[in-house]
Amino acid sequence: MIVRRQTKKIWLGNVEIGGDSPISVQSMTNTNTTDIEATVAQILKLENGGCEIVRVAVPDQEAAVAVRAIRDSIAIPLIADIHFDARLAVTAMENGADGIRINPGNLGGEEKVAKVVDAALYHKVPIRVGVNSGSIEKDLLKKYGYPSADNTDALLESAMRNVRLLEKYGFYDIKISIKSADVLTTVNGYSKLSGITDYPLHLGVTEAGGLIAGTVKSSVALGILLSQGIGDTFRISLTRDPVEEIRVGFELLRSLKIRQRGPEIISCPTCGRTRIDLFSLAEKIEDRLQTMKAPLKIAVMGCVVNGPGEAREADIGVAGGNGAGIIFKRGEIWKKVAEKELLSVFMSELEKMEYEWHKNKPL
Numbered sequence: 001m002i003v004r005r006q007t008k009k010i011w012l013g014n015v016e017i018g019g020d021s022p023i024s025v026q027s028m029t030n031t032n033t034t035d036i037e038a039t040v041a042q043i044l045k046l047e048n049g050g051c052e053i054v055r056v057a058v059p060d061q062e063a064a065v066a067v068r069a070i071r072d073s074i075a076i077p078l079i080a081d082i083h084f085d086a087r088l089a090v091t092a093m094e095n096g097a098d099g100i101r102i103n104p105g106n107l108g109g110e111e112k113v114a115k116v117v118d119a120a121l122y123h124k125v126p127i128r129v130g131v132n133s134g135s136i137e138k139d140l141l142k143k144y145g146y147p148s149a150d151n152t153d154a155l156l157e158s159a160m161r162n163v164r165l166l167e168k169y170g171f172y173d174i175k176i177s178i179k180s181a182d183v184l185t186t187v188n189g190y191s192k193l194s195g196i197t198d199y200p201l202h203l204g205v206t207e208a209g210g211l212i213a214g215t216v217k218s219s220v221a222l223g224i225l226l227s228q229g230i231g232d233t234f235r236i237s238l239t240r241d242p243v244e245e246i247r248v249g250f251e252l253l254r255s256l257k258i259r260q261r262g263p264e265i266i267s268c269p270t271c272g273r274t275r276i277d278l279f280s281l282a283e284k285i286e287d288r289l290q291t292m293k294a295p296l297k298i299a300v301m302g303c304v305v306n307g308p309g310e311a312r313e314a315d316i317g318v319a320g321g322n323g324a325g326i327i328f329k330r331g332e333i334w335k336k337v338a339e340k341e342l343l344s345v346f347m348s349e350l351e352k353m354e355y356e357w358h359k360n361k362p363l
């Protein structure tokens with residue numbers, strides 16, 4: 001059983017982070033923030049996929065002002081991601097940002113940090129202190145030696161220095177991230193960080209890569225940390241449609257039995273016994289599951305030899321036959337359907353089960 005490390009609880013809009021609150025899954029838009037229509041459309045897609053917190057880049061005043069219109073059109077908390085310019089952080093908060101992500105060390109001095117803190121206290125907005133390998137201060141790079149194979153301690157000192165700076169101005173609604181593109185630095189860094197602070201931690205591997213490399217790197221690093229009870233919120237960074245980040249995030253939580261959202265799919269890899277186009281069937285079913293909420297177990301198997309048996313635990317499943325498929329429920333054969341109708345019959349039965357779940361679920 002995973003024992004969650006206890007952290008201080010903070011609120012980001014209507015989402016609680018840290019303490020005993022659920023580990024939340026975040027993403028970041030990749031639209032131009034000033035293109036309000038495109039940004040809102042992407043966030044609504046993310047919301048539909050289960051995203052609980054979204055971050056947008058705020059590189060200039062126009063983007064900081066655009067936060068207002070975006071915020072008014074979405075339901076989940078919005079974080080403004082800011083570098084270098086304290087005025088952008090203040091404007092984003094004035095325009096309704098629920099949180100800001102800054103690296104206080106690159107805002108141009110303590111006076112500017114103090115202004116951001118004043119605004120955050122006034123608007124009751126938490127701050128993520130986000131340091132990463134590329135933003136470590138020059139004096140720390142020198143102290144710990146640069147280039148260095150392991151910059152964990154430099155990351156930690158940079159993060160805690162920035163946290164102390166906020167505390168100096170009376171600010172404690174903080175969460176921390178120390179992101180690296182390296183899996184072992186990420187694991188080592190967050191493990192150490194969790195031993196020296198009780199602020200909630202935002203986990204992530206930065207610049208993790210595309211779907212496969214990014215999923216593997218993030219799952220290894222975050223899987224180790226989450227299984228040790230470390231981490232209160234996270235983002236899986238992928239060079240892909242951000243909706244994929246949410247899919248991977250919830251699969252990671254599901255695989256560790258931390259949280260479950262929507263149906264779980266098990267599917268066989270296929271072999272010489274398969275007589276239908278199982279890859280395309282599995283992909284289409286998986287796509288259609290993304291907006292479903294019922295915690296059903298679904299099996300998509302290549303043949304009847306092992307299909308129903310291997311998927312006995314499944315609520316509903318399909319096993320390929322010769323030009324046809326057998327639909328089974330809880331391990332028992334329910335119906336044989338021609339391959340061309342298989343997807344529609346299967347999905348209509350599944351949608352009925354989803355409907356029943358919504359009808360019967362406790363309020």
Ligand code: SF4
Binds near residue numbers: 270271
């Ligand atoms: S379920 Fe059937 S088709 Fe799929 S891998 Fe097992 S034996 Fe092969």
